[in-house]
Amino acid sequence: MITTAAAVSPPDTHRPDRDNKHVPTPTADPAGTRTQLADLRPDLLTGYDTALPGAHAAILARLLLALEHEPLPGLQTRHHHNGRTHLRFTHTTVTYPTTAATPFTEPPAGLTVLVDGLDMTDPAALTAQLWPGSALRTEIANSVANLALARAANPTPAVMATPHEPGRIEQLLVDGHPLHPCCRTRTGMTVADLLAYAPEHHPTFPLRRLRVPPNRWYGTANPILYAHPWQAAHLLDQHPWLTDDGPTTPVRPLMSLRTVAPIDGGPHIKTAVDIQMTSAIRTVSPAAVHNGPRLSAFLNRLTADLPLDVLTETEAGAAITDHGPDRHLAHLIRQAPPPGAIPLGVLATTPAILDTIDDPYTFFTDLTTVLFAPLATILNRGVALEAHGQNTLIVLSDGRPTRTVYRDLGGIRVHTDAGAPDLHGDLPTDDPAELRTKLAAAALATVARQTITALSHHHHAEPDRLWQLLATALHHTDPKLRTDPLPVKATTAMRLAADPLHDQWTHLPNPMAAFA
CATH class of the missing domain: 3.30.310 (TATA-Binding Protein)
Structure with a gap:
């Protein structure tokens, strides 16, 4: 659980030389x-x-x-x-x-x-x-x-982290996003910040508890903002009505840096951090505060008969400023995954984990059963999960996938006829193509391609045979998933665009089309 620790000063690593003449420049080359x-x-x-x-x-x-x-x-x-x-x-x-x-x-x-x-x-x-x-x-x-x-x-190959250390296994990912040229961009951070807060440097640190006046609070959580220490110092400077209530017990940053796991166990906390990582500033929107707890209950009912668990977003809150609920002063609390659940991005890039796989075809068949086929079934029911390598975790038993764990509801899409509760923001849609694109871009064009590449390199598996296994697993769903070109987000074109948050797409040949 996140609890209050003894009152100590937060690490002031984002201003390490504030009493000296030189302040290190963020976003260094x-x-x-x-x-x-x-x-x-x-x-x-x-x-x-x-x-x-x-x-x-x-x-x-x-x-x-x-x-x-x-x-x-x-x-x-x-x-x-x-x-x-x-x-x-x-x-x-x-x-x-x-x-x-x-x-x-x-x-x-x-x-x-x-x-x-x-x-x-x-x-x-x-x-x-x-x-x-x-x-x-x-x-x-x-x-x-x-x-x-x-x-x-991280000069030596990663070894399996113990499941008794929450979050450690997520820090095995060194290189970040596998396709984005800004895979390790952290705009606004100094080198000291990276060493203090980035998951690839394996730090632990406390969050700050900031008390918010009840009349300035929005959401289901108590009016206490869990703030990342990088964010907390300038929040206190800008908003004198916030009261520092001291640090929490130590936490460990996960793959996303701004999401943390308490080292003594308990729910994960997604914080707002005004840093650009890959393509966006990582805040927590008012829509996410509104949607998370409501949508969690709906998705748990929708997936109850499937080997896929959606981690519940139990509480969320944001401080209210002149602009309403403020995405820069917000947090979200999420159920922790089961011990040993491995993000797919870590699985595909960690030889020590790939070594535990005996037969790549058996492994991939199991993966289609617990991941790809359930995702397609959920799509049939009107919801597209954005199942990429960071949001999607796999539970292994003796090197074989037995269950999928999905987290982070901010990027999903829900058909307006699916029976979901009132949702804010861009999650609702009545466009089947938008739903299909959301699923295919993450699960097929990224996760499936990366996993198949890893199995072909590490276990000399035949890619065509693996794609055929996937096509067979998706035979019960929309045939366009197997035949249409695979959508891939055009991340560089988006960074160069006047509106970098507007999705742009490119398309690749679909290897499953040969088996449709």
Whole structure:
């Protein structure tokens, strides 16, 4: 449980030098990160320098995925010849090995593209060349630096975490989002912040309890805001009617950084943190505060006969400012997953976990039974769960999937005729295509592709055979899931757009179409 700890001052790591003349700059690029690291953790410098070329290549490869498939500004032509992709932008040409734009694989350090005939290895420099003046260059430079720092802090292969340490297994994921070039962007954080709060650095810390006047509180929870310590200091500065009620017992950050698990067990807390991670500032919307507890009860009834559990969002609350319930001063409390449940993103990227799988075809057949087929059944019932590698966990028994656990209701879609309670925000829809896209983009275009790639690399499984198993499992549902091109969110195009929160899509061939 989250409880109040003895009154101690919160770690002031986001202003470590406030009494000195120099304050470290947030969102550092690789050089700025190295400068800060020399002061904070000189023991990591050698590892950071060693990891940097691989981090450049990993982010560059994610950017090449966008160049290969997305509708990007300024792109005029795209063609392939002799194993190379040739792109013509308005004022620039880019050429690279087509195989470099292969998802879910680690590119070689030193991956190089030709830009107007000159070699280039830095994805931030490539971004600046293609889209001059775009803020995306800074985001990608920060992603490179933070990825190198994450790898420096985790130099040896991860081992299975004990299920008796809540949240530890989620910290096995080092590289972040498998497709997004901003996979490790943390806009607004210093290197000290990363070391203090980012899950890949394995910290523990207390949240702050901020008392809110009852007439300024919205939601089902008591009027006490659980605030991330990074957020708490400037909230107290901006809102003098908040009262600091001291720290909680220690918590451990999960894959999403702003969601935490108490180290002594109990419900998870999703906090608001004004930091851009991948594509968005991570706040808790008034709609999420309203919807979570109501929607949880509905989904538990909807899935009661399936091998899939939706974790209940038990309480939520937000402080009310001049703008109403404020997404920057909000939290949500969620049921913890069962001990040992493994996020699919961790499973697919951790050799120690993949080693526990005896037969990849048996494993994947079980996975279709407890994950993909239930997701399709829930879609038939009018709800599309956004089942990606962070939101979706698998319970294993002797290396075999036995049950799925789903969390985080903010990204789902619910048909207006599904019988759900009154919902706020963009969750309700009467468009079957929107529901199908939500499910297919997360579960099929991301989770299925990543898991099949992992099984083919680690266990030499035949991808076509695995896709056929999946097609068979989905035979009872909408045939478009098996035949239509797979939607993939065009994350780089969205970052470059005037409205970066408006969904854009690209589409890939559906490997199940051959078995439909």
